[in-house]
Amino acid sequence: MNKSPYEVFHYTVEKDNIDRGLCDIARHFVPEYRNSTDKDLTITRLNGGITNILYLVEDKSIENKPKDIPVVIRLYGYKSEEIIDRKNELVVQTEADMNGLGAKFYGLFDNGCIYGFIPGNPLEHEDLSNSKIQGLVAKEIAEWHSIEMPTRKNPSLWNTIKKWAALAPLDQYPEEKKNQYYQTLNVRQMIEESKQLEKTLATLNSPIVFCHNDLLSRNIIVNAEQDHASFIDFEYANYNFRGFELANHFNEYAGFGPDYKLYPSREQQEHFISEYLKVTQKLKASEEPSKEDIHKLYVECNQFSLASHLFWGFWSIVQAMNSEIDFDYLEYGKAHIILYLSFFLFLFLYQTQLFYFIIRMTSIQNLESVDPFAEESSIGGDTSTINYIHIRIFQRSGRKAVTTIESLPKNCNFKKILSHFKKTFSCNGSLVEDELIGTVIQLQGDHRKEYSNNYYFPIRHNLNNLIITIIISKKNLEITHPLQFCFCIKSTHINIY
Known part of the structure; x- marks a missing residue:
C-alpha cells in the first residue's frame, strides 16, 4: 500500500484571530471547502483536550459529504513539543491512516494539524464501565497491539518519564504563589520512586506492543451503527508495555476529577481482559481465555497502575508551567501522585501481610458510620458471614491501658506484625495464645487515634511521612486498586477519602 500523502503548509493560526486562521487552513487542505466563505464555515470548539485545543470545521451547505469531512483542526498547546515527539506523532498519524486505524490525515501547518472527522460519539468517562462498550474498546486496543509501526520498538514509558522529570523544578517553582503547593509534590522523591518502580515492574515481563498510551474517554469514538470503537489523538502513541496501556485506560475510568469510586471493579476488569485476550489469542467465538491468563494480566495491569500515576504526575x-489552557494541572498531578503513594503502600502492606483490622467491605460513604471498636451487635447489617478482627482497649486501674488485637488470619506472620507495631508505636508488646480465639497481639498503651469522628487504627510508614488507615476485607485480599479497599490517607498536606 502506498504511503499516505500529507502536505505541510507554512501558516500560523494567530491567537487573536483564530476563526479566520481556521477557515484559511480548512480551505487550503480540503478540496470541498476551497470555495467556502468564512460565513459558510461553522467552527465548533470540541471538549476534552488538555494538551491541545480541537476545533470542528464544517460547511453545512455541502450535500452528499464525502466520509472525510467535516474536519478537525488541532492547535498545538504552547510548548507542547517539550512533552510530545511531533516527528513520531507524524509517523504514527500517517501509518494509522494507511492501516485504517484513524481518520484521513490531511497534513500539518506551523502550529497544528488537520484530519478527518470520525463519525460517532466521543465517550464520557461514565460510559467506560458499560460492558458492551468495554468489549468494543478492548477489541480495538487488541487490534492496535497487533500492528507493526516503523518507529523504535523500545518501550517509551521510562524514557518519557525521565524526560518530563528532567523538566520539573527540583526546588523552586517558577510561580512564587504556587511554590508552597508545589513542594507538597515531593519531586525529588518521585524521581527516586520512578527508578525503583522501573526495576520492580521489569519482573512482570509485560510484552512490548504498539500502544495509544492516552485512552481517556474523549479519545474514544463509538459508532453505534457499525458497532465499532475508534481512537483519536495519537500524540503519545508509541511502543510500550501492554500492562501500561490497559492500566492507564482503567485509571481513566475516574475522569479528570479524578473520582476513583468509578475505577473498574475486579469483575469489570476481568470482563475487559477476557474480551482483549479473545482477540490477541485469536480464539473462536465459542472459546474463552483461561482463568490463569486472565488473572495474570489482571495483576499485571493493576501493578502498572503505579506507572500510569507517575507518568501523568510528571x-x-x-x-502547569507551559500550558495556556484553563485547567488546574498541578491539582491533577497531585491527585496522581497521591494515588501512586496510596497504591504503593497498599502493595507493600499486602505483600508483607501487615493487615491490622477488618471492617465489613462497604462503600466509602458507609465507613463514616462504622466504629471498628464497637461490639459486633452494634455495627448493624448482616454479620453472619463476615469475620472481624477485633481491636479492644482495656483500661487497668492505676496502670497503663492495653490494646489487644484478636482474630487475625491464621496464616499471618504474627512475629513480623508484632515487631512492626512495637517499632511503630514505641511500645512493648507480646503474643498470647488463647484456646478459643488463637493468637492475640497485646500492646502496652491505648493506640487508637481519632480520625473523622471515628476511631481507626493508624499505621505509620516512613514513606513521605504519611499516616495511613487501612480497611481491608478478608474475602478480598487480591491485589487491586487501593480505593476499592477504602484507603484513608492523611499527612500535613494531603487528604483522601
Missing part, C-alpha cells in the same frame, strides 16, 4: 508538572 506530565502535569510540565504542563
